[in-house]
Structures are given as C-alpha cells and as structure tokens.
Amino acid sequence: GVQFVSVKKLTSLLCAGTSGECGVEFVFVSACHSELVGQAFIKAGVKHVVCVKVLDRVLDRSAQQFSRVFYQHLANGYTVQDCFEIAKETVVEESSKFLLLPDNIDHQVPIFENAKPSEWTPIA
Numbered sequence: 001g002v003q004f005v006s007v008k009k010l011t012s013l014l015c016a017g018t019s020g021e022c023g024v025e026f027v028f029v030s031a032c033h034s035e036l037v038g039q040a041f042i043k044a045g046v047k048h049v050v051c052v053k054v055l056d057r058v059l060d061r062s063a064q065q066f067s068r069v070f071y072q073h074l075a076n077g078y079t080v081q082d083c084f085e086i087a088k089e090t091v092v093e094e095s096s097k098f099l100l101l102p103d104n105i106d107h108q109v110p111i112f113e114n115a116k117p118s119e120w121t122p123i124a
Helices: 007-014 035-043 060-075 080-089 092-097
Strands: 026-028 048-052 098-101
Touching: 007 035, 026 060, 035 048, 035 098, 060 080, 080 092, 080 098, 092 098
Parallel strands: 026 048
Antiparallel strands: 048 098
8 A cells, every 4th residue: 555754754764874964865756746756855855856847747658768868877977967958858848847856956966976977879
C-alpha cells in the first residue's frame, strides 16, 4: 500500500548518519505531477531536484529520453544545470514541463566531480 512520509521524516531519513546536514545532493523524481514531491526533497535539505511541474504529465518516451541524456551527462562530469539544459533539448515538445529545483541557487556544480566531461553527442 501507499505510505505517506512527512518532510520531517524524509529529512531524518536523508540525514541519517550525518552531523545533521543532508548527505543527499541530488534527487531525480521521475513521475508526472512530481513538483510537490520535489519541493519536499528541497525542504528536507537536498540541494538539486529534477521533477515535473505539478499540473503536467510527460509522455513515457519523453521521460525516458530526458532521463537517459541527463544521467549520461551527469556521469560524465557535467554540471546539474548543463545536464538539465542538454536533456531538455532532446525533448523539445515537452521540455517546459521539467523543473530544476530550487530556482534560487546555482546548479552549475557537478555531482561526480572526478568525471571528465566528454563531447556531447545526442542519443537516438
């Protein structure tokens, strides 16, 4: 069945084993209408969250394409912001539905700092 998790409990889970600061830097909520879940992760201390606007649905093929391109570039050392922008370019018809939260911080940071960015080539 479904279990609801409060922001307080989510924060506790994400910060377990740390000195109080959330140890999770990035979350990708791969679901339609996931903005409120994304905001809960932000409130719990996650620095970068990709999700879908609360009123929007995304086609499966667009979600798969976006995710594939996003993660490919993330693993190659690109910044979260660059991965987000590149992935949006591959799903032009639905690109406005994806969000990178929060909107008031710099997302020009890599998650995998030791990876070396390679030249981007689109995935068919």
